[in-house]
Amino acid sequence: MEKDTKINYDYVKGHRKRVKEKFLKTGFDNWQDYEILEFALFFVIPRKDTKQTAKELLKKFGSFKELVNADYNDLVKACKETEGISINTAFFFYFLKAFSTKYSELKVKPKEKVSSPQDVVEFLKNEIGLCSEENLYAVFLDASNKVLKFKRITKGTTSRSAVYPEEIAKESLNAGKTRSVIIAHNHPGGVCKPSQNDIIATEAVQKALKTIAVVLLDHIIVTDTDYYSFKDNGLI
Incomplete structure (x- = not known):
């Protein structure tokens, strides 16, 4: 029994080394979802083949995207129902999502210059692009x-x-020296085309900001994969 365990660990160790080397050479180019998840599990599940665990988790959530965006309680439930992993794995995935959002947030941190809508789009995609509510x-x-x-x-x-709009105008004054504002919201349905309500609301924000000499620079609609700029499409 001890011999079999050693053989298994040697295999896992060698496999993990090959996967890490592949990642260093290619990033995640041409990786399947279960391979990315299997790799992530290396960091919370020692001395064990994580391929099957990755496939089981993907099956429970339906897709890699749904797993990454899952609520913490749903992650905990899935981990409890999956053999060989603990709630520490749920915490790890929840942390990865927050870490990714924090990284993209650096592009819009205070004192950074915004030269185009793209400078804030990635942050917004991570922060609200996958939200089920607006x-x-x-x-x-x-x-x-x-x-x-x-x-x-x-x-x-x-x-x-x-x-x-009044709240946005109030926050503009509180920020101090505000000269322009970008607003953004997500569309849970996955379609970035603005609704009539979006257009009306944008006009209301423009008017509210105008009373305090602040310009509405853009209104951006995001999903997890796409965005729509009111300014780029001539609506501002």
Whole structure:
């Protein structure tokens, strides 16, 4: 029995080394979802082949995207139901999502200059692109387009008919030296085309900001894979 265990560990050790070398050479180019998940599990499951575990988790959640975006409680439940892993694995995946969001957030951290909508799009995709309900963010910029602050204005809103233009104007004043604002929200349905309510709400925000001499620079709609810029499409 001890011999079999050693043989198995030697195999796992060698396999993990090959996977890590492959990652260093190619990144995740042409990897299947279960391979990426298998690799991630290396860091929380020692001395064990994680390929089957990765496939079981993907089966439970339906897709890699759904797993990554899963609620912590759902991750815990799935881990408890999967042999050979603990809730520490759930915590690890929840941490990875937060870490990814924090990394993309660096592009819009205070004092960084925003030169185009793309500078904030990746952060927004990670932060709200996969949310099942609509959320609204605002980025406040000074005269040089440097970020003064960014803030979630609403969370879990199901209708874009109420965008709280007064709240955005108030936050603009609180930020100090605000000269322009970018607002953004997600579309849970996965389609980035603006609704009539989106257009009406944008006009309301423009008017509210105009009263305090602040310009609405753009309104961006995001999903996890795409975005729509009001400015790029001539709506601002």
